[in-house]
Structures are given as structure tokens and as C-alpha cells.
Amino acid sequence: MAARKKKKKPNEDPKRASKREPVILPSDYSPSEDEDFMNPLQREYFRQKLIEWHEEILAESSQTIVNLREETNQQPDLADRASIESGRLIELRSRDRERKLLTKIDAALRRIEDGSYGYCEETGDPISLSRLEARPVATLGIDAQKRHERLEKSFNDE
DSSP states (O other), X not given: OOOOOOOOOGGGSTTSOOOOSOOOOOTTOOOOTTSOTTOHHHHHHHHHHHHHHHXXXXXXXXXXXXXXXXXXXXXXXXXXXXXXXXXXXXXXXXXXXXXXXXXXXXXXXXXXXXXXXXXXXTTOOBOOHHHXXXXXXXXXXXXXXXXXXXXXXXXXXX
């Protein structure tokens, strides 16, 4: 009988995340270029970073709702009312940007689960750890992002 070739399971790909045992992250851990890219520790580090960011945004959003409810009392002075209204508008715009950011954070968490996190959507190359530290929701490497911005600018200039 001929020997059978062992089929490679999809989660055996080092680029793909797996459903193995939970990773315990050391409290002083920081991703390093010396490690394998997107190893279990790095994936867990960014997963925790994204979850914390998500929770902060939700807490701020809840506080905004409380603040808006408290400020509903009528101000007799027109200047005071205008000032409060402009403050509310700024706060609501900020929360709208954060709502959009929550969607990006959720997408990044899904990419961690499916193993595609940290890899450029355009080229498939790893995104630098320094870029992921600065922008954990990044989907493009720095070169691809620059190309994207140049194209965007050229279409806006026309």
C-alpha cells in the first residue's frame, strides 16, 4: 500500500490563528521584531489591546449619554444655551467617529480570530508592529496606505 500524504489542516498555517488553549500574557509583555510574526502572544496582546480600547469607548459613550441627560435643564441666557448646544454637537460628532471606530475594532478582533490580523489586505505582507501599536485597526501596510492616500488625493483633486 502506498503511503498517504497527510493533509495540512487549515489552522496549521502559521499565518492563521487557531482555537488552542488560551494564551496567558505576561504583564510586562511587549511585541518584538525578534519573535515570529503574529505568534500566539502577539495575537493575544493585540486582542487585549483592542478589547480595552472597545471598552473605553463604550464607557465614554455611556458617560456622554448621562451628561446629555443632565444638561437638559433650560438655560435662560441665550449665550449659555448656544454654548451648551455647540458643546453637545462636538460631543455627538466625537461619539459618531468612535461608533465608526468600534466597527473597525470589531473587524480587527474578527481578523485576529481568523488569523488574518497584522497582514496587509492589499499585499498580504506583515504590517509592522510599530504601525499596529500606533493603529491597532490598521488593515494596510505603510506603503500600501501611502499608495491608497495618493490615489484618494488624486481622485479628490480632479
